[in-house]
Amino acid sequence: MARILVADDDDLIVDLVRFTLEAKGHEIMVANDGDEAIDIATTEEPELIILDGMMPGSDGLQVLRRLGQGGAPSVPVIMLSARKQQQDVVGGLELGAEDYLVKPFMPEELAMRVSKVLRARA
Amino acid sequence: MHDWLQFFWEHIVAAALGDLGEVVAFTVIGISMTQNLVYLVLLVVAFVVMATRQSFRQSRALWSGLVDLAPPITVIAPAFDEEATVVENVRSLMALKYPRFTVVLVNDGSNDGTLGALEAAFGLVPADRAPRSELEHAPVRGVYTSPALPNLLVVDKENGGKADALNAGLTYAESDLVCAVDVDCLLEADALLRVVQPFVEDPDHVVAMGGTVRVANGCAVKGGRIKRIGLPGNLLARLQTVEYLRAFMMARVSWGRIGALMIVSGAFGIFRRDVLIEVGGYDRHTVGEDLEVVVRIHRFMRDHDRRYRVEFVPDPVCWTQVPEELGALARQRVRWQRGAIESFVRHKDMMLKRRYGRAGMIGLAQILFLDILTPLVELVGYVLLPVFFVLGVINWDFIIAYLALTFAFGIFISVGSLILEEVELSRFPRATDLARLTLVAIFENFGYRQLNNYWRLIGHLHHLRGKKGWGRQQRRAFAAG
């Protein structure tokens, strides 16, 4: 199964995502802010990143941009976005995010999209 | 002949001097007592406000409660010679938790590479934006946006000072609400959401909103946010921690409720854009533009018979790095005092006029009494009362009463603010922090308080001599960790 980085400053969401995905056998790493997300993404080389739209340090879009360095990031990214942040979603997809989920979301749906993205990359 | 002279000296001159001394002594103690009664009232009002407020304590509830109702905001951040920190500061502003907002960074003619740093980090391109007001400000050299960050606007202009830069930012703001911030302050992620609440509840009348500013020294900072609240190790900074608590938790909370809040901190305040523009924007010729503009808003709204409210939100939203060296602190305080006096002098005709309602009857009178008069009277007391005592004009009871008023009451007010913080907010994470702050609250009354009064006196003298400008300013970069 895959090594997945969850970047979100809300520990409840991190737990939720972690449990959902660990149950499917994935290995989870956690970053609590944007800068940490970039650190871990570059040093640990996760196979997938789940990225919150709003975080301290650098927000989700800035992280995407810095990961991609102009082009689409080499790691697939799924954006998690809050209501009313639709422009983030559009921006995220433009910057090369593979998929997005809007909070509140269904945990099953998250698991499904994760396996879909991973399958597409395999 | 000799006898006559002696008689004259003993019975006329000495008695007259004694009576005069008595009058002075009683004036001093009377003013000191009034001051303490005012503080007592403020403390009680603050307790009532804090106990009855309905606020979202948790950030998550705040978001879901307001996300659909919160109006767009433009955050205006003036920057001058901030090459080293500006990129990180903009990043942290862009990561605020708020549904719809734009950041307008105004480069106020920096001499260093502030603009270059922004260009390198965000790939600025010229933006097609027309000015939307006719406020006066130094010429704008260019307006830029970032293809990567569509809600960032950089206004590059010639140097004109902070007020001038804010006006330039206002000129390019588009939303109905604007938020003026100090770019080197650390904001809580949900600062905008918290402070915008009064506007959401009463959009027709709320014109300005302030929030609590706290001391960032000693806090652990990461990614432009406070990670963990802590106490500064430096004694001066620790004294200011208590001082800020008292000023915001006690004074501004209750002045806000009373309707006589005359200042919204320049470090963080939200305003109705149309009102700021109508009153003519920030004043470019005062050192206390954040105080002056609020006084002017009061004046304008009353002059035009409009119903309005200036509101204060007690939640801490903004953390500022306070000076840790005596010289820097002295310069800051002298400048604040000059700002207060300038604003007061300019608007003194509002005082005690029915037309200006509570802003005039209480707000301006309060500035005169608490900010200008009492610090001087207290200094006079320190010098004269011992002399009077030696001369036998006043007795022990008087000295003890005066000392109790000054010191015991002072301690009570400081500790009271601390109690208020702990009962209603409990933001300090550890019991030991509280214990240390209690000690600071006691000992600040011996030395620090007198020093502050002395700086106010100097500010007064500077004002009389008509000194202009901001004074030298030193800013410390935030230590990560």
Add this chain to the structure above:
Amino acid sequence: MILSTGLLDRLLQAIWTTALVLVVAGLIVMLALIFRRRLQEWLESRRAPLRNAARAGLMSWLDRGFIPPKSLLATMKLPADEFATTLDETAQLVKGAARERLAELGREVGVDVHLRRRLRARLAATRIQAARRLSLFADDENRSALAAALDDDVKSVRLVAAEAALRAGADFDGVLDQLWDDTALADRGAARLFLAMAQGWPEALARRLDVHDPAMRQLLALQALAEAGAVATWPRIRAMRKATSVALREVALLALVRLDLPVLPGEIEDALGDAEARVRRLALRLVPRHHPKIGRERLEALAADEDTGVRRAAAALLPSGEEAGSHTLPLETARA
């Protein structure tokens, strides 16, 4: 000498004794608070593992419908309100079947019973929080508890209870009939409730629009339908353009702007002929952006309006000479 009189001496004594009493009292309270905090730190150090275990149990329940016994034990040991908070926060992050599973877990460990008890608490803030949280539990028992809270003494409790009842699946008209004449619907505090109604039940809310009702609730309903983008209800919103209340006519026009409908230019044209100058002025402000194809004669007619504001606004819009047809928006008039 005044000083020698006993009265003054007593006054001075009173001053310093009061000050001393206050300072001693303040310090005692502060010491008590420091002690309380110390106690909380100790409690917290014992509670943290419980909380983590409870949360793990919650997640596992969400994922597999099963709680490890150790987690269940931890959940039971936690103060009821603390688990209610975690449950509520999680419920806000998920939707669909996961939400129902959370409600099931809540019932299992008695969170709904706890919340129903809190719904009768003395502090209004507690009741509000309980009502909001009860919206997770869509069953008759909790719906009737929320219905009872519609009679609460405090306005904001009634409003939150109504929203929660609706979310918990109560009958829309049933709730609104009970609340319709409530003073709570007459101020801005109700904006959130109206928005929730406009988002979840736009048709039912739009059916309550009434041209003859001048009350604030009509205004809030219109604004909410616009904010929620309830395009399908536009015929009823348009009908409100003929409301008897001037404020309502204005808000109805703004609502149509918000929904950005093709009928908008016609409605603006119509509002330019409104009997009330305020409405005509508003319509004029909307012209540049939303009805740029307006006829020149129409503007010229308005430039001779009886109201000075209308005259001035219309004159400002009249294109000067050859530039006809390319209106630009004058500064600061876009604030609609």
